[in-house]
């Protein structure tokens with residue numbers, strides 16, 4: 075089985091009848107959502123909370139009942155992917171530009187399940203550039219301030235156009251070297267006025283489900 079499908083389906087074992095479930099974004103979360111769609115079809119009663127417009131569309135196509143974000147106070151379980159994870163379950167997310175909605179949803183989640191193939195794990199974060207969502211207004215100033223924190227910043231484009239997030243902001247991909255203290259760096263970036271949110275998720279994941287390259291899952295908790 076495709077490793078993304080393997081970890082995605084395994085993660086759905088944390089979902090129980092009656093739960094409110096955060097639905098992640100990306101090519102790994104896709105497999106968890108497909109499985110949830112199958113479970114719902116077979117009688118599982120849950121309400122989903124999508125982390126992006128793309129995930130919302132997928133969930134609707136699978137007839138997964140959804141909660142409007144304004145009605146969400148607490149989420150039982152969220153299943154989401156990651157671009158990188160370190161030895162302390164800190165994450166880099168936002169390769170698909172969904173980091174703001176993902177972090178808001180993670181912040182009210184009781185049990186946050188991350189699914190990621192083994193190649194995404196290392197001792198320290200830093201291989202993957204940290205995506206940072208910034209306001210359009212003053213973006214050149216914000217980019218200069220991010221650079222002063224020690225990264226090489228790069229405004230993200232898609233198909234020749236500046237990428238606009240679901241929240242109508244831009245993404246700056248910030249390439250740092252070894253990130254030894256993700257919580258501190260996250261706070262420094264979020265202290266910049268033009269930063270809406272950054273893709274470092276420090277101390278948020280309860281469990282990471284990965285795979286051993288031989289068809290078995292590994293649970294890091």
Ligand SMILES: O=C[C@H](O)[C@H](O)[C@H](O)COP(=O)(O)O
Pocket residue numbers: 098099100101102103154155156157167168169170171172173176
């Ligand atoms: O913005 C996108 C999300 O943070 C994704 O969960 C992350 O980029 C991982 O995506 P994938 O599973 O496609 O590698």
